[in-house]
Amino acid sequence: MTSETTETLQLHDTRPATVDPRRWLALPVLLTGAFLPILDFNVVNLALPAIRDDLGATPGEVQFVISAYAATYAVFLITGGRLGDLLGRRRMFLTGVAGFTIASVLCGIAWSPDVLVAGRILQGLTATVMAPQVLASIRVLFPAAEQGRALGFYGATFGLANICGQVLGGVLVSAHPFGLAWQAIFLINVPIGLAAFIGGLLFLTDSRAEHAQRLDVGGVILLSLTLGLLVYPLIEGRESGWPIWIVAMLLASPLMLAAFVRFEARLARRGGNPLVALHLLRNSDFVIGQVMALAFYMLSSFYLTFAVYLQSGLHFSPLAAGLATLPFATGFFVSSLVSSLVMQWLGARTLTLGFAVQVIGFGVVMLSVSGMLPQSAEFGLICGGLGFGTVMPSVIKAVIGSIEPRHAGLASGMMISTFQIGAALGVAIIGGIFYSLLGPHPQAGDYAHAFTIALGCNVALLALGGWLSLWLPREPAAG
Numbered sequence: 001m002t003s004e005t006t007e008t009l010q011l012h013d014t015r016p017a018t019v020d021p022r023r024w025l026a027l028p029v030l031l032t033g034a035f036l037p038i039l040d041f042n043v044v045n046l047a048l049p050a051i052r053d054d055l056g057a058t059p060g061e062v063q064f065v066i067s068a069y070a071a072t073y074a075v076f077l078i079t080g081g082r083l084g085d086l087l088g089r090r091r092m093f094l095t096g097v098a099g100f101t102i103a104s105v106l107c108g109i110a111w112s113p114d115v116l117v118a119g120r121i122l123q124g125l126t127a128t129v130m131a132p133q134v135l136a137s138i139r140v141l142f143p144a145a146e147q148g149r150a151l152g153f154y155g156a157t158f159g160l161a162n163i164c165g166q167v168l169g170g171v172l173v174s175a176h177p178f179g180l181a182w183q184a185i186f187l188i189n190v191p192i193g194l195a196a197f198i199g200g201l202l203f204l205t206d207s208r209a210e211h212a213q214r215l216d217v218g219g220v221i222l223l224s225l226t227l228g229l230l231v232y233p234l235i236e237g238r239e240s241g242w243p244i245w246i247v248a249m250l251l252a253s254p255l256m257l258a259a260f261v262r263f264e265a266r267l268a269r270r271g272g273n274p275l276v277a278l279h280l281l282r283n284s285d286f287v288i289g290q291v292m293a294l295a296f297y298m299l300s301s302f303y304l305t306f307a308v309y310l311q312s313g314l315h316f317s318p319l320a321a322g323l324a325t326l327p328f329a330t331g332f333f334v335s336s337l338v339s340s341l342v343m344q345w346l347g348a349r350t351l352t353l354g355f356a357v358q359v360i361g362f363g364v365v366m367l368s369v370s371g372m373l374p375q376s377a378e379f380g381l382i383c384g385g386l387g388f389g390t391v392m393p394s395v396i397k398a399v400i401g402s403i404e405p406r407h408a409g410l411a412s413g414m415m416i417s418t419f420q421i422g423a424a425l426g427v428a429i430i431g432g433i434f435y436s437l438l439g440p441h442p443q444a445g446d447y448a449h450a451f452t453i454a455l456g457c458n459v460a461l462l463a464l465g466g467w468l469s470l471w472l473p474r475e476p477a478a479g
Contacts, residue, residue, distance in 0.1 A: 170322020331385025
């Protein structure tokens with residue numbers, strides 16, 4: 001998950017009359033707000049087996065540790081950006097940092113799976129207050145001549161957070177700092193959060209949008225219910241034996257979605273500011289991009305299934321499991337640095353290339369795990385990371401190119417929310433397939449089989465994304 005706060009692109013920012021002399025001191029503070037949500041999405045994966053053993057969590061509860069965070073982030077992300085526009089970005093950034101730090105403490109002292117999931121929901125909620133202020137503040141603080149450099153640091157933060165998330169989780173769980181195990185992955189946020197809060201007080205100046213959009217509270221409630229009625233049954237249904245009430249929740253989800261769409265359309269007709277700009281869905285390229293983004297980010301299940309396979313199937317330590325994921329994270333970091341150049345050369349076909357490289361890479365990983373291509377997993381992971389890092393920065397740029405510039409903020413916000421919905425559904429659906437194949441008493445070979453099938457589902461979705469990318473215009477529209 002990327003803080004991916006492109007949804008906060010504002011066309012009517014209030015810029016100060018003079019350039020803030022503290023802007024380069026404020027930048028590391030802001031980048032911390034972009035770093036923490038991505039770090040926390042990734043770092044938890046390597047701690048999941050330890051969380052399961054220590055808290056006695058069921059597979060469903062383990063899935064909720066990830067999907068509850070992603071679903072909350074998806075629903076409230078756009079609202080968090082609007083709160084900054086309305087109430088001031090410095091105020092909302094500091095509120096989000098303080099809340100995220102408190103939520104991390106709750107996760108770190110959680111005494112049951114339910115408390116941990118509640119803490120993760122609070123983390124996701126406060127992250128949506130904190131993260132959207134970062135890019136908007138950078139665009140206000142820095143003059144046009146310096147924005148490229150500042151945004152370069154912003155983009156590099158994502159790659160750094162992904163690498164740290166993959167490795168730091170394993171290091172902390174294995175090292176047991178202060179006698180802590182999995183708790184350390186959450187409590188490490190406390191000193192980072194305190195430093196960001198103090199830095200924000202000292203160096204950040206406030207800004208607001210000239211024409212801030214009102215909050216769509218009804219839309220938030222209906223979208224939350226829609227996702228809840230979908231994600232909860234997909235995770236809990238398997239373990240509870242699909243009772244009638246679980247089935248009823250699942251069947252109610254599309255009805256709630258229809259109610260959400262009607263509400264948003266009615267709000268737009270009245271001149272309000274809906275959470276989702278339904279008129280953008282009349283653009284076929286944008287719709288293709290939404291489906292492509294959903295399929296792409298369901299890859300979030302890979303982090304869960306790979307961590308369980310390595311630690312429970314191969315009996316890797318958390319540290320060894322973290323190091324085993326490093327080729328993927330490194331490939332992602334490297335390709336994210338050059339993806340903009342490739343995008344200039346290939347246009348929207350950069351996405352096709354990125355999806356193809358991922359299909360090849362993860363296909364090689366599948367063959368390696370199944371024993372058909374032994375000792376090739378590292379190569380496959382590097383390819384998978386290269387492809388992921390190529391698609392991730394390019395998908396929004398390619399799709400938003402078909403949207404009028406005045407709607408760029410709305411469109412990018414919808415794309416980012418779709419990413420997080422895909423992350424939640426990937427863990428719920430493909431994670432459910434993985435645990436179903438494992439069964440109640442898995443043997444050593446069962447983990448390899450379940451991981452291979454689960455990753456095969458991701459490869460099929462990535463192939464779908466590559467096919468859909470062929471339908472996009474060859475060159476992104478100017479604007």
